Amino acid sequence: MDPIPKIGIGESSQTSEEVVIRVKGLRKSYGKVVAVDGLDLSVNRGEVFAILGPNGAGKTTTLEMVEGLRKPDAGEIEVAGYDAVREGEDLKRIIGVQLQSTALFDHLSVEETLRLFADLYGADGSPARIRELLEMGSLTEKARSRVDQLSGGQQHRLSLILALVNGPQVVFLDEPTTGLDPQSRRNVWDLVREIRGEDKTVVLTTHYMEEAEELCDRVAIMDHGRIIVCDTPLALIRSLNMDATVLGSVEGGPAGHLDADLDLLPGVTNEERDGKNLRLRTEDVQATVTGLMGLATKRGLHLGNLSVQNANLEDVFISYTGRGLRE
Amino acid sequence: MNAFLSMVRANLKMTVRNRTGLFWLLLFPAAFIVIFGSLVGGGSKLHASVGVVNGEATPVAGQMTSAMKNSKFFEVQGGTRGAELAKLREGKVDAVVVFPQGAQSGRPLRVNSYVDKSNPSTSQGVSATIAQIGQRVNEQAASGPAESQIVAISTRGVQSGHLSYIDFLVPGILAMSIMQSSIGSIANSFVVLRERGVLRRIRVTPFPLTSFIAARITSQFVVALCQAAILLGLAALLFHVGVVGSLLGVAVFVLLGCLAFLTIGFLVAGVSGKQESASALAQLISFPMLFFSGSFFPLNQAPTWLQELSKVLPLTYLANGLRQVMVYGAPFVGLWTDVLALAVSVVVGFVLAARFFRWEPKAS
Numbered sequence: 001m002d003p004i005p006k007i008g009i010g011e012s013s014q015t016s017e018e019v020v021i022r023v024k025g026l027r028k029s030y031g032k033v034v035a036v037d038g039l040d041l042s043v044n045r046g047e048v049f050a051i052l053g054p055n056g057a058g059k060t061t062t063l064e065m066v067e068g069l070r071k072p073d074a075g076e077i078e079v080a081g082y083d084a085v086r087e088g089e090d091l092k093r094i095i096g097v098q099l100q101s102t103a104l105f106d107h108l109s110v111e112e113t114l115r116l117f118a119d120l121y122g123a124d125g126s127p128a129r130i131r132e133l134l135e136m137g138s139l140t141e142k143a144r145s146r147v148d149q150l151s152g153g154q155q156h157r158l159s160l161i162l163a164l165v166n167g168p169q170v171v172f173l174d175e176p177t178t179g180l181d182p183q184s185r186r187n188v189w190d191l192v193r194e195i196r197g198e199d200k201t202v203v204l205t206t207h208y209m210e211e212a213e214e215l216c217d218r219v220a221i222m223d224h225g226r227i228i229v230c231d232t233p234l235a236l237i238r239s240l241n242m243d244a245t246v247l248g249s250v251e252g253g254p255a256g257h258l259d260a261d262l263d264l265l266p267g268v269t270n271e272e273r274d275g276k277n278l279r280l281r282t283e284d285v286q287a288t289v290t291g292l293m294g295l296a297t298k299r300g301l302h303l304g305n306l307s308v309q310n311a312n313l314e315d316v317f318i319s320y321t322g323r324g325l326r327e
Numbered sequence: 328m329n330a331f332l333s334m335v336r337a338n339l340k341m342t343v344r345n346r347t348g349l350f351w352l353l354l355f356p357a358a359f360i361v362i363f364g365s366l367v368g369g370g371s372k373l374h375a376s377v378g379v380v381n382g383e384a385t386p387v388a389g390q391m392t393s394a395m396k397n398s399k400f401f402e403v404q405g406g407t408r409g410a411e412l413a414k415l416r417e418g419k420v421d422a423v424v425v426f427p428q429g430a431q432s433g434r435p436l437r438v439n440s441y442v443d444k445s446n447p448s449t450s451q452g453v454s455a456t457i458a459q460i461g462q463r464v465n466e467q468a469a470s471g472p473a474e475s476q477i478v479a480i481s482t483r484g485v486q487s488g489h490l491s492y493i494d495f496l497v498p499g500i501l502a503m504s505i506m507q508s509s510i511g512s513i514a515n516s517f518v519v520l521r522e523r524g525v526l527r528r529i530r531v532t533p534f535p536l537t538s539f540i541a542a543r544i545t546s547q548f549v550v551a552l553c554q555a556a557i558l559l560g561l562a563a564l565l566f567h568v569g570v571v572g573s574l575l576g577v578a579v580f581v582l583l584g585c586l587a588f589l590t591i592g593f594l595v596a597g598v599s600g601k602q603e604s605a606s607a608l609a610q611l612i613s614f615p616m617l618f619f620s621g622s623f624f625p626l627n628q629a630p631t632w633l634q635e636l637s638k639v640l641p642l643t644y645l646a647n648g649l650r651q652v653m654v655y656g657a658p659f660v661g662l663w664t665d666v667l668a669l670a671v672s673v674v675v676g677f678v679l680a681a682r683f684f685r686w687e688p689k690a691s
Contacts, residue, residue, distance in 0.1 A: 069531060089533065097531040101524030107341040119333035120534040146344075159528075166532075 017044035020170060020201050021066065026075035028061055035061040037225035039075070043170075043218075048192060048202040050212040052313065053222035059205035060100060062222070063174050066203070067097050080169050093121070096163035096171040096200075100178070102155050106148040110139055110158055113147060114165060121166035136194060137161035138187065153184025160191055171195055173204040177211060189215050209313035221317055228320045233313060240319055242311035243269055246280040246288055251302040258295065265291040330534050331542055338546035342512070351511060352554060356504035357561055363500075364493050364566045375421040375453045376402045378411030381428055387436050387464060387477055388426035394460045395424070401456070415441055422453040435479040444484035444571065444656065451569075454482045497562040498649035499622035504558060505551050505581060506588045506613055506642055512547060513592030514609040518602050522688050536686060544589055551585040552578065559653075571656035577649060579659065583669045584645035590676025591641075597683030616642040641672035 021043035028036040036058045043049045051059045064070040066077055068088030077084035082091040104113055114133055118125030134140045137157040142150060150158065156176060163171050176192070177185040192215055195202055206212055212219045213233045220230035229236065250258065258278075262271045267284030282288040285308055296303045342348060382392035382405055395401045404420070411423040423441040430436055440457050442450030461478040520526050529539055555577065562568040570577060591612060599605035617623065619633060620642035626634050637643045648665035651657035 067531060069527070092531060092533045097528075099524055099527055099531070101527070103523035103525050104528065105337065105341060105520075105525065107344040108337060112337065112340070116333055116337045117532065119330045120529070120532040122330060122533070162528075 017047070019043070020045040020080055021203065022076070022078045023062075023066060024076045026062065026065060026077065027073045028058075028065060028070065029073060034225055036065070036072070039222075039225065039227055041220060041227060041230070043201060043203055045201050046196070046199055047217040048196050048204070048215055050216040050219045051203070051205045051222050051227075052207065052209060052212045052219050052317070053205075054207055057222045058225040059207075059222055060174055063172055063203070063205055067095060067172055068092065069097075093166065094169045096166060096168035098159050098163045098171075098173045098176060100174040102159035104147045104155075104159065104162075107146065109144050109146050110134070110150070111143040113158065114162065117162050117165045123166040125165075133161045133164060136164070137191065151184075153180050153187060156180060156184065156188055157191060160188065164195065168200065170201045170203065173202065175205055175207070177206070177208065185211070209317065213313050219313065221313075221320060223321050229316075236313065236316045237311050240311050240316055242315055242319075243281045243283050244285050244311070245309045246278075246282055246285065246292065246306075247309060248278045248292070248306040249304045250276045250278065250296075251304045252300070258299065258301070261295055265295065267291075331538055331545075334534070334539065334542035335546045335549075338542060339549060341516075342546065342550055348508075348512060348515075352504065352508045352550065353557060355507075356500045356554070356558055359500050359503075360497060360558065360562055361565065363496055364562070374402055375400060375449055375456075376404065376419075377453070378414055378420045378423040379403055379405050379426070380408045380411055380423065381426040382424075384426055384428050385430040385436060387430065388438075390464060391424075391426075391438070391460055391478070394463070395457075398456065398460070400452070412441060415443060418443065421449050422457070424457060435477055438478055438480045440480060440482045442482060442484055450484065457482075493562075493566050494568055494654050495625065495650065496623065497559070497566075497568045498653045499646045501555055501558050501581075502584060502620075502642055502646035502649055503617055503622050504554050505584050505645065506616065508550060508554060509547055509585050509588035510592040510595065510609050510613055511606075512550070513543065513589055514595035514599070514605040515602055517543075517593065517596040518599055518605040521596070521686065522601065524688075526686055530686065540593075544586070547585055547589055548582055551581050555581045570653045572652035573659065576652040576659040576662075580645060580648040580652065580665070580669075583666065583673070584641070584649075587641045587645070587669050587672040587676060590673055590680045593680035594676060594683060597680060597685060600689055616640050619643075620646055622646045641669060644668040644672075 019042050021041065023039060023041040026036050026039040026041075027034075039058075039062060041062075051062065053059050061070065065072045065075075066079060066084055068079075068084040068091045071085060079091055080094055082094070084091055105116075108116065111130060111134070114130050115125045118129070130143075131140070134143055137160060139154060139157060139161070142154060147155070147158070160173065160176060163173070173192070177188050180188065189211070192202055192204070204216070216233065218231060219233050219236060220227045221236075222228065229239075231239070259273065262268065262273070262278070262280065265280070266287035267282040268280050268288055269283055270281035272279040280288055280292070289306075289308070292303070342352075377395060379392055379395065381388060382403075383389050392403065396403045406414075408423075408425055411420065411425075414420045415423050421443055425439045425441070427437055438457075438461065440454060442453050444450065458480055461480045464478050526536070526539075530536060559568075559570060559577075563570075592609070595605050595608045595612065599608055619636050620640045621629075621637055622642060626637055629637075644665040648662050648669070651662050651665070652659070
C-alpha cells in the first residue's frame with residue numbers, strides 16, 4: 001500500500017515517532033446531520049492519545065470508523081498498515097476495542113467471558129493467559145462471578161481487559177470512565193497506563209479534561225465533527241498564554257490592610273478579595289508570590305492555604321470553542 | 328477451542344442458567360403433562376377387555392380361555408372373528424385372541440392375538456399377559472411326556488381410531504414446548520443482545536455474525552432435542568406413553584419444527600425495538616397457535632373455519648407429525664404433507680426474518 005503522506009495538526013513536535021494511525025479528510029453524515037466533517041488525525045506508536053470533546057462532537061463516530069465498524073462517506077483511514085475501510089476484517093485481528101456500551105452476556109462468568117472471546121479471536125485462551133488478564137484488570141477474585149453481578153467499575157475493567165484478549169497493537173477505548181466513581185476511574189487509569197507500558201498504542205475518547213490531562217501523551221480537541229487543535233496537554237495549556245492564579249487567605253489580622261497594596265505587587269494583572277480570601281491573577285508567579293510574602297511579613301500578617309492554579313484543558317477548550325466542555 | 332463450538336457451548340450454558348427461560352422450556356410443559364395426565368388418567372388400564380374367538384374349540388384353547396377368565400386383568404367376551412376384530416378397530420375391546428377351529432396332533436396350537444396399536448401401553452400389557460398364559464401351558468406340558476410346545480402365539484397390532492387423551496396430548500405438549508422455546512429464546516435474547524450492544528461487541532471480533540446465528544440455531548437444536556427427551560421420558564415413566572414409531576422420525580420433526588419457529592423468533596426480534604415488545608409479540612403469535620392448531624384437543628369436531636385456520640399454522644403440522652410418528656407409528660415417508668408444510672414455513676419465515684433483520688439498534 002502506498003504510504004499516505006503525513007498529515008495532522010500538532011505533529012511537528014512528534015515528527016520522529018512512527019505513525020500508527022493516519023486519518024485524512026474523514027466525513028460521515030446521518031441524513032442532514034454531519035457527524036464528522038473533514039477530520040484529519042495522526043497517532044504515534046506507543047502513545048496514549050485522547051480525543052477530547054463534548055457529547056455529540058463526533059468522537060464515537062470517528063472512533064468507530066477508525067475501528068472499521070462504520071463506513072465513512074469520504075476520507076482515508078490507515079491503521080497499522082491496514083486500510084480500515086477495505087481491510088476491516090484483517091484490521092479486527094490486530095486491534096482491541098472497548099465500546100461505549102460495556103454490556104456482555106449476563107449469564108456467563110468473568111472467566112468464561114474471557115475464554116469465549118479468546119476463542120472468537122482465535123487467540124490464546126489458556127488458563128495462564130486468562131489469569132494474566134484477570135490480574136491486570138484486578139478481577140482475579142471475581143473470576144467465577146457472573147457478569148451481571150459485577151459493579152459498574154468491574155464491568156468497565158472487564159470490557160477493558162477483553163479489549164486485550166487478542167494481544168492487539170492498538171487499543172481503542174470509547175469513554176472508558178464515563179459514569180464511574182472517582183476511585184473506579186483511577187483504577188481504569190492505572191490499567192490504561194499498564195497497557196501503555198506494554199508498548200501498545202491507546203486511543204481513547206473522553207469528555208473529562210482531567211482524564212486527558214492525567215493520562216494522555218497527546219490530546220486532540222474535537223468539536224462539531226472537527227479536530228480543532230492537537231498537541232501534548234502541556235503545550236496546549238502553554239499555548240494559551242493564560243495567567244496563573246495565586247490563591248491564599250489572610251490570617252491573624254484584618255485582610256483589608258492589604259487592599260491598597262495588592263495591585264502594586266509585581267506581575268499582578270487582576271486582584272479579587274472575598275472576606276479573607278485572595279485571588280491574584282498573575283503573569284509572573286514567582287515575582288507575585290515573593291512580593292506577597294514580603295508584604296504580609298511587613299504587615300505582621302500570616303498567609304494560609306497559599307497555592308498556585310495554572311490554566312487547564314478546560315480553559316483551552318473554552319478559548320478555542322467559546323464554551324465549556326459540559327455545556 | 329474452535330470459535331463456533333465455543334459459542335454453542337456458551338449459548339447452552341446461558342440457557343441452563345436462565346431460570347425464567349428454563350421454566351417455560353421444561354417445567355411448564357412438564358407440569359402440563361403431569362397435571363393433565365393425572366386428570367384424564369394414564370393410557371394403561373387396570374383391566375383389558377379381550378374378545379376370544381373359538382375359545383372352546385380344543386382342550387388347550389379351553390384351558391387358556393379359563394386362565395384368561397381367572398386373570399383379574401382380563402374381561403373376556405366371546406364372538407366371531409370378524410365381529411371381534413371390528414370391535415377392536417372401533418376401540419371397543421383392547422385385544423382379540425383367535426384360536427384355531429381344530430387342533431393338528433403333533434403340532435403346536437397356533438394362536439393369533441390382535442392388539443390395539445394406538446394404545447401401546449395397554450397392548451403391551453395384553454400381549455405380555457397372553458404370552459405368559461401360553462408359556463404356563465407349555466411349561467405344564469414340558470413336565471409331562473408330551474410334545475414340549477403346545478401353544479405358539481403370534482401377536483399383531485391393529486390400528487384403531489381409538490386414542491386415549493394422554494396419547495393425544497403428549498405430542499401436542501412437546502410441539503408446544505418446542506415452539507415456545509424456539510420463538511421465545513430468540514425473540515427475547517436477540518433483542519436484548521442487540522439493544523445493549525453485545526452484538527456490536529461480537530462484530531468487532533473476527534467471528535462472523537452469520538456464524539453467531541448458526542451457533543444460536545445449533546444450540547437451539549440441542550435444547551429442543553433435550554426437551555423432547557425429557558418430556559417423552561416423563562410421559563413414558565408416569566403414564567406409559569411410549570413412542571410407537573421411530574425415534575429418528577421424532578427427532579426429524581423436532582428439528583424441523585425448531586427451525587420453523589426459530590425463523591419466526593428472528594422475525595419477531597427484527598421488528599421489535601425493545602425486549603418487552605418482542606416478548607408481547609411472541610406471545611401474540613404463539614398463543615393463538617396453541618389453541619387453534621389442535622395441539623391440546625382434536626379438531627375433527629371443531630367448526631370448519633377453525634379447521635381451515637389450523638391449516639395455515641405451522642404448529643398444526645408439527646403436532647400432527649409428532650403425533651403420527653409417536654402414537655400411530657406412521658412411517659416417515661407417509662408424512663410428507665407435514666414435512667412439506669414445515670419446510671414451507673421455514674422458507675417463508677426465513678425470507679421475512681431476513682427482510683426485517685438488523686444487527687444494530689434502531690438509530691436513536
